[in-house]
Amino acid sequence: MKKEEIDSFYRALRDTNLVTMETLVKEYIGKGITPISILNEGLIGAMSVIGQEFKTSQIWVPEVLLAARNMNRGIEILKPELQREKVSSKGKFVIGTVKGDIHDIGKNLVVMMMTGAGYEVIDLGTDVPKDRFLEVISKEQPDFIGLSALLTTTMLEMGEVVKAIRQALPHPPRIVVGGAPLTQTFADEIRADGYAEDAVRAVELVNRLLTEEGRK
């Protein structure tokens, strides 16, 4: 896809009118562009520009929320095409805010960014008990588990979830953690595989872990 084409997806992500995205995706499907190309080069390519702009404070959370809303609409239109061509995701990512914590804006940003980066995301919502994480891991066999917490009290619950996953499973998925009160030191202490400061860095972290996994 040419730069001007990626730019048109970028503009559609920034547009407050959902119709712009709908029209664009339909136009590209109509032109016979493969759905994987529309997804990877158009939507994901433009979303990574949004991610970088967010990381460098050129845009703020409202713009990211808008881009994510528009991106989801684009993927929705693309889904039947993708299923027809059996396009596989980069990996499966299960995420939830741990028990006792009902905050979800940070987690939702991660969901949007991970979806935008081509992962299949299963969002368990907020206040998720550790047994629910274990149940979903057994059923879905994800590549990654993401744990989120906003409160200092509930970040301690994260340690319990990590412990339970490691105890219950001989080959657990990679566990990544994030949330306002967390630090890399804390993530190391509870034996998480990675910590990310924000949603953009979460995608970078998971991509890196995936590459490392591939090398093994």
Next chain:
Amino acid sequence: MKNPLSPIPKRRFLSGLFGRRRGNRISVANPTSIVSVELMEKTRVYFPEAHLDPVKMAELAAAGYEILGFDSIMPEFSVQQEAEALGCVVDWGNPTMMPDAKTHPAKEADQLTIPDNLLEKPSLQVVLRALEILRRNYGDQVALIGKVMGPWTLSYHLAGVQEFLLWILTDPDKVRGFLNRLKEVTITFAKSQLQAGADVVVVADHATGDLISPKTYQDFLLPVHQEINQRIGGPTILHICGNCSDRLRLFVEAGFDGYHFEWQVDAKMAVRVVNHEMSLVGNIANKNVLFGGTPEDVYKQARYSIEAGVDILAPECAVPLQTPIANLKALVEAAKEGYSKMSC
């Protein structure tokens, strides 16, 4: 020259708030909660009762002065008192969990109903009555700090954070509609807290630096904050979390007497930019220092802020409930060393 200002906590705080006559040392105060589990155990007054009973609220709040040695008492621990009065279902939490609004009942500005008897609502009455108790018991000696939520924070509670932030782009008129209606709650509650005995009211309005741009603050909130300050009349301190280094001048323009700020904002830079046109209250880091650090870490940060010229020393935000008392006391100890030669 001997300093004429006698070391009474209230005078020390007020001179810091208005940026003059510094006395022999900086004031240590808390615009937001400094309650911890340890403090609850010492006073035998616990959450959630302390959010709902004025006598218990006053008793637990006073521990900040009695036990920790702060110059202020601030009785509104949670950010949800107004939310319940406006119709949100609030889970009042427990000793290790702050309250949280479970429902966000308004999706349109015209769905916002501000009750005629707003100040009679139990969750607001408790704060007003606690302030009256504190005024009777401490009003001559200790600075009494009130706290209200600004219309931005109230919009989060009533509409949901994500929805409200998205409306900034998709429906800016709706955002303005929410702010215009909800500012009346902020003004009404603030005025009544001043009348009940507060020396100053903190306006907590979480348009945080990490969520929205300075331009969004300028376009949507600045005129509302200017009006709020005009109409409240009495002294106000703005509390906005996050890195707000890029919008400090806007807070000065809004007409607040003080700004309660985070460690992410460098104190030296803030003092230079604000140029004594507004007092700076802060900015000891919660996560790595007051909660996760040692008394030595607290001491180092406190001395940095004092030497930078901050007007009142304070934790950057409501401290995590597991914060050790020793770290909070270390803040007061650092202040007792007085000003360094460099900051004179």
